Amino acid sequence: MVDSPSYELFYWPSIQGRGEFVRLALEDAGAPYVDVARRPEKDGGGVPALMKILKGGAPGQLPFAPPFLRAGKLVIAQTANILLYLAPKLGLVPAGEPGRLAAHELALTVADLVTEAHNVHHPVGSGLYYEDQKDESRRASVSFRAERIPKFLGYFERVLERAGRQHMLGGKHSYVDLSMFQVIEGLLYAFPNTMRRITKTIPLLLALRTRVAARPRIAAYLASKRRIPFNEDGIFRNYPELDRAPVKPRPRAK
Amino acid sequence: MVDSPSYELFYWPSIQGRGEFVRLALEDAGAPYVDVARRPEKDGGGVPALMKILKGGAPGQLPFAPPFLRAGKLVIAQTANILLYLAPKLGLVPAGEPGRLAAHELALTVADLVTEAHNVHHPVGSGLYYEDQKDESRRASVSFRAERIPKFLGYFERVLERAGRQHMLGGKHSYVDLSMFQVIEGLLYAFPNTMRRITKTIPLLLALRTRVAARPRIAAYLASKRRIPFNEDGIFRNYPELDRAPVKPRPRAK
Numbered sequence: 001m002v003d004s005p006s007y008e009l010f011y012w013p014s015i016q017g018r019g020e021f022v023r024l025a026l027e028d029a030g031a032p033y034v035d036v037a038r039r040p041e042k043d044g045g046g047v048p049a050l051m052k053i054l055k056g057g058a059p060g061q062l063p064f065a066p067p068f069l070r071a072g073k074l075v076i077a078q079t080a081n082i083l084l085y086l087a088p089k090l091g092l093v094p095a096g097e098p099g100r101l102a103a104h105e106l107a108l109t110v111a112d113l114v115t116e117a118h119n120v121h122h123p124v125g126s127g128l129y130y131e132d133q134k135d136e137s138r139r140a141s142v143s144f145r146a147e148r149i150p151k152f153l154g155y156f157e158r159v160l161e162r163a164g165r166q167h168m169l170g171g172k173h174s175y176v177d178l179s180m181f182q183v184i185e186g187l188l189y190a191f192p193n194t195m196r197r198i199t200k201t202i203p204l205l206l207a208l209r210t211r212v213a214a215r216p217r218i219a220a221y222l223a224s225k226r227r228i229p230f231n232e233d234g235i236f237r238n239y240p241e242l243d244r245a246p247v248k249p250r251p252r253a254k
Numbered sequence: 255m256v257d258s259p260s261y262e263l264f265y266w267p268s269i270q271g272r273g274e275f276v277r278l279a280l281e282d283a284g285a286p287y288v289d290v291a292r293r294p295e296k297d298g299g300g301v302p303a304l305m306k307i308l309k310g311g312a313p314g315q316l317p318f319a320p321p322f323l324r325a326g327k328l329v330i331a332q333t334a335n336i337l338l339y340l341a342p343k344l345g346l347v348p349a350g351e352p353g354r355l356a357a358h359e360l361a362l363t364v365a366d367l368v369t370e371a372h373n374v375h376h377p378v379g380s381g382l383y384y385e386d387q388k389d390e391s392r393r394a395s396v397s398f399r400a401e402r403i404p405k406f407l408g409y410f411e412r413v414l415e416r417a418g419r420q421h422m423l424g425g426k427h428s429y430v431d432l433s434m435f436q437v438i439e440g441l442l443y444a445f446p447n448t449m450r451r452i453t454k455t456i457p458l459l460l461a462l463r464t465r466v467a468a469r470p471r472i473a474a475y476l477a478s479k480r481r482i483p484f485n486e487d488g489i490f491r492n493y494p495e496l497d498r499a500p501v502k503p504r505p506r507a508k
Contacts, residue, residue, distance in 0.1 A: 061356045062416060064363045064409050076355055078362040084338075085355055101330055101339055102315045108332040109318045115369060123377040123390060125397025136377060136390045143379025155318050162316060 007033040007086075010050045011067040015234035016182075016227075018079045018114065019067040021107075024178040025083060027221040029090035035226070080107045083175050092175040103169055106159065106176045110183055113152045117186065118235045120144045120242060130239070141242035145194045149187065153202050156180060160204045168208070180205065181212035186236030191243045261287040261340075264304045265321040269488035270436075270481075272333045272368065273321040275361075278432040279337060281475040283344035289480070334361040337429050346429040357423050360413065360430045364437055367406045371440065372489045374398045374496060384493070395496035399448045403441065407456050410434060414458045422462070434459065435466035440490030445497045 007026065011019030013035070026033045039045025053075065056062050060075030068077035069086070076082050084104050087093035093103045118126075123140040124133040160168055160180075168176040184205055188195050199206065212218055221227055230236055261280065265273030267289070280287045293299025307329065310316050314329030322331035323340070330336050338358050341347035347357045372380075377394040378387040414422055414434075422430040438459055442449050453460065466472055475481055484490055 056412065056416070061359060062409070062413055063359075064366075064406075074352060074355070076359065078359045081355060081359050081362055084358070085351075097339075098328055101328070101335060104338070105315060105317075105330065105332045105335050108335055112318075112369075115366075119373060119377075123373075124393045125401065127397055127401045133393075136393065139378045139387075139390065143381055147379065147381045152318075155316070158310065159316055162310070 006071065007031060008036050008070040009033055009067060010036050010053060010070070012050075013037040013047065014228065014231075016186075016230060016236075017067075017234050018111075020182055020228075021079050021110075021175075021179050022067055022069065022082050022086070023226070024182055024218070024221075025086055025090060025092055025175045027226070028175075028178055028215060028217050029092060030217055031086075031090055080104060080111050083107055083179075087175045090175075092173075092178070094170045094172060094174065099170055103174055103176050106156075106168060107179060109152070109155070110176075110179045113148075113183060114186075114235055116144060116148055116152075117190065121237055121239060130237075134241070137239075137242060145191060145243070149191065149194060150198060150201070153187075153198065153205060157202045157205050160208060165204050166208075166211075177208060177212055178218070181209050181218075184209045186230070189230045190236040190238050192238075193243045260325065261285060262290050262324040263287055263321060264290050264307060264324070266304075267291040267301065268482065268485075270440075270484060270490075271321075271488050272365075274436055274482075275333050275364075275429075275433050276321055276323065276336050276340070277480070278436055278472070278475075279340055279344060279346055279429045281480070282429075282432055282469060282471050283346060284471055285340075285344055334358060334365050337361055337433075341429045344429075346427075346432075348424045348426060348428065353424055357428055357430050360410075360422060361433060363406070363409070364430075364433045367402075367437060368440075368489055370398060370402055370406075371444065375491055375493060384491075388495070391493075391496060399445060399497070403445065403448060404452060404455070407441075407452065407459060411456045411459050414462060419458050420462075420465075431462060431466055432472070435463050435472075438463045440484070443484045444490040444492050446492075447497045 009019065009022055009026070011017065023035070036045050037047050037050045041048060050066060052058060053068065054063060058075070060073065061077070063075060063077035065077070067079055067082065068075055069082045076085050084100070087103065088100070093100055120140050121130045121137050122128070122133065123136045130137065163169055164171045167173055168180055213222065230238070232238065263273065263276055263280070265271065277289070290299050291301055291304045295302060304320060306312060307322065308317060312329070314327065315331070317329060317331035319331065321333055321336065322329055323336045325339070330339050338354070341357065342354070347354055374394050375384045375391050376382070376387065377390045384391065417423055418425045421427055422434055467476065484492070486492065
């Protein structure tokens with residue numbers, strides 16, 4: 001923390017969730033930021049600070065949901081949009097339009113995978129408890145593990161291979177590497193059995209994950225209290241019953 | 255169609271789907287484009303042309319899924335990313351970074367609503383038929399209609415009001431207006447009963463929809479064969495059983 005932070009991140013204070021993709025970029029770049037809702041309410045932090053902006057009680061674009069970032073007069077919501085804005089300023093994306101579009105395309109595909117991972121434990125509705133949709137979740141987990149994890153990770157593995165095997169994009173470190181690290185971490189936490197079964201099909205992604213974790217600022221962050229542990233309020237949840245059921249390939253259809 | 259089209263759009267040829275957001279922008283701008291998979295296979299069109307790129311058989315970034323756009327040497331996937339690229343070139347977004355970020359944020363929120371609308375008839379898995387997940391779909395439709403449609407449309411109505419009531423962004427026509435038109439059309443098609451019940455809460459959005467439909471190029475497009483009718487293979491599907499069940503508000507939870 002510094003006295004005059006450039007960036008204020010607003011996100012739920014008790015989970016990694018979608019905010020983590022922004023936190024990782026800021027941490028990797030060593031950028032000054034405040035994780036507003038994790039500061040004490042008496043210092044203008046906490047969830048009330050976040051709700052005030054969500055309810056339209058501050059100037060700037062009205063966000064639909066956290067995370068959002070305040071940077072001077074700008075209020076920017078949607079995880080991938082925040083990264084689109086931040087990455088050039090943090091030196092975390094190749095210069096030039098083609099590189100930025102390619103990075104953003106991958107970030108949006110990561111976001112799709114994240115949404116599907118959340119849907120596994122909330123297939124009926126995000127307004128209901130998991131306990132109220134366990135049967136549907138069990139069925140959703142079968143499709144997700146048999147089809148969707150292999151499809152998404154197989155795709156990312158191919159992208160990494162085409163890009164030269166070291167980085168997701170243009171042979172250079174970018175925020176996409178950080179986001180891939182986070183997705184792999186999340187899947188390993190939530191679906192350890194499933195991931196063990198596909199280890200051999202994603203060697204490049206697993207090696208990338210190890211390299212990202214060893215980056216000095218990321219290693220320091222992961223060892224700090226700023227990194228919230230995975231838990232069962234977040235997107236990636238370790239519900240053994242959703243990682244255990246037998247997985248059979250299903251016929252393709254719409 | 256012109257002899258030397260600037261843009262090639264690749265999308266499934268029999269549905270509006272996510273490709274429609276791109277089609278509407280190109281049509282509104284009067285931009286030359288080819289809807290590649292809708293051209294005959296003998297002329298290099300059809301689904302095979304699309305599959306070739308999906309399978310990595312062409313240079314450029316590997317797309318995860320349609321739609322994608324080819325513009326010269328660039329291959330750009332992810333609907334919102336395509337619009338991010340196209341809109342400044344088509345004059346469909348305010349100049350300057352704040353306006354472009356605000357537009358993109360709304361486009362990504364539209365994309366989230368579209369994903370949730372699809373999830374209503376595919377809560378268990380996109381690889382299964384609707385007929386194999388009808389019970390789960392019925393439950394998912396209750397949450398979607400009672401909570402999510404009002405939440406999303408209530409948000410967009412507020413954004414429209416804050417922006418001066420005529421346009422979603424900066425008092426000017428933009429691609430976000432076109433995307434809002436499409437979402438409202440889709441919801442009216444798929445959930446006519448639900449939409450009838452909330453008509454009074456979204457007067458500005460409904461008026462915007464009427465104005466967009468009356469724009470000369472959009473009106474001509476909607477009356478043409480280029481506009482594929484809504485159908486039950488797309489994202490917005492009219493399944494009466496998913497629009498009929500009694501809707502009760504549910505307690506908020508995670």
